[in-house]
């Protein structure tokens with residue numbers, strides 16, 4: 102499916118259910134399953150030595166499960182290296198199995214283990230979160246909330262925080278979190294989880310490092326059929342994370358030396374009711390600067406001059422003009438419908454008029470408002486919709502919080518409902534198609550939290566859709582480039598001064 106851009110920038114992320122299955126196989130392959138936890142501790146020790154070679158004082162906060170077990174074995178290694186280590190124990194249930202074995206070993210080695218006390222002053226320059234990993238039941242109760250708060254306070258007071266496997270409080274399957282540890286580094290065990298790269302989890306994890314503990318070899322030795330039996334999710338065989346940092350090597354719409362403008366397609370942006378001309382102008386500018394061959398802005402007459410002054414390369418048509426449609430539309434047109442469309446009669450009429458053209462659509466903003474009013478809508482083949490959480494909630498009839506808690510299910514449901522590719526926008530965005538393929542792309546870029554960022558994305562997506570023709574690929578490219586360019590822009594111009602359309606200066 103990913104034909105043009107190569108799949109090497111995508112890597113699978115897993116659900117807890119899938120990790121548990123890998124775990125079983127990993128244990129079966131070992132003579133002593135406890136060796137896996139010991140390896141985990143060695144990896145933690147290694148990454149501590151790499152990141153904090155001069156630190157002498159460590160506090161390891163542990164829970165009663167295997168996440169705490171990893172922490173206790175790490176404490177033992179730190180003690181053996183003659184470093185100062187204190188374990189704060191917040192387990193509320195009796196330890197069993199490997200976690201108990203780890204506790205006994207740490208105790209036998211003279212590791213200082215004391216009950217967690219929220220009033221205690223942190224004595225470590227590095228705090229390790231070994232409270233909960235993939236076995237967490239959420240939401241956290243008050244006691245665990247105070248543990249999380251204690252770790253975050255230690256960080257604010259200057260300590261560095263390393264999370265074992267997953268920051269405590271983050272839902273491993275969705276990245277959803279209420280109270281959570283904000284880690285500087287997370288050392289993921291076995292394979293990366295969805296919660297590391299999606300939602301609040303993508304921020305809470307800090308810098309993500311994975312240690313496979315032998316599972317890479319195990320996964321690559323598995324047959325295709327066997328791998329798909331891992332049941333990553335009921336609706337999808339594999340969920341991939343798209344590393345936008347790799348994208349610098351791939352332009353959004355690469356150009357060929359022997360090409361002409363017709364190769365890169367035509368984008369027509371419809372929108373810009375009274376007061377909202379900027380949204381449509383930004384979208385058309387974004388389509389042009391992302392590499393579309395030709396771009397037409399189809400809008401109210403009052404916005405035409407503004408667009409021509411700003412972007413003379415974009416044709417601008419007054420929709421009140423009777424020949425506007427025939428002049429602005431070609432047979433290979435990709436339509437961007439929604440930026441500044443408005444919720445008045447003008448927008449409604451335009452929505453229906455454009456839908457009737459049956460051209461591949463990028464449907465965004467108020468285009469999605471009008472779509473939600475239809476009881477039975479089918480979109481032209483090759484279309485993409487780009488809802489944010491609120492728009493997705495309206496389209497599905499879910500609450501916003503439900504979308505937030507289940508972003509992958511929500512995007513998959515929308516992809517089925519409208520038989521199109523969906524971009525559920527967020528800190529990281531979820532891209533899904535009706536065949537059950539799911540990608541996560543992007544990372545937190547607060548510079549994008551400004552009105553107009555979505556309009557720019559929809560224009561970029563118009564250009565990539567005209568170029569690639571395959572909507573999934575087009576969506577991946579546009580979302581990733583939007584996010585990547587935002588990172589570059591924030592670094593060079595600062596998060597306050599930079600405006601949504603400035604992103605377009607960082608596409609090359």
Ligand SMILES: NC(=O)C1=CN([C@@H]2O[C@H](COP(=O)(O)OP(=O)(O)OC[C@H]3O[C@@H](n4cnc5c(N)ncnc54)[C@H](OP(=O)(O)O)[C@@H]3O)[C@@H](O)[C@H]2O)[C@@H](O)CC1
Nearest residue numbers: 124138141165166167168169194233234235236237238266
């Ligand atoms: N996968 C692998 O191959 C490898 C995994 N490894 C490591 O194991 C970790 C998974 O370990 P895990 O399964 O023991 O789960 P974990 O996250 O420690 O939590 C379970 C414990 O916490 C408790 N508990 C849960 N929620 C709670 C709450 N809200 N409030 C209070 N208590 C709560 C729960 O209590 P219970 O349910 O028994 O009442 C139980 O005691 C994984 O993240 C990684 O670090 C590595 O060793 C290497 C190989």
Ligand SMILES: Nc1ncnc2c1ncn2[C@@H]1O[C@H](COP(=O)(O)OP(=O)(O)O)[C@@H](O)[C@H]1O
Nearest residue numbers: 526527528545546547549550552553554555556
């Ligand atoms: N903090 C953030 N981190 C990463 N991306 C963000 C952030 N805030 C917003 N975005 C992105 O910016 C865009 C905002 O879209 P939208 O909410 O439709 O904005 P608007 O309607 O104002 O144009 C989306 O692509 C979203 O993923």
Ligand SMILES: [K+]
Nearest residue numbers: 230233265267
């Ligand atoms: K943890």
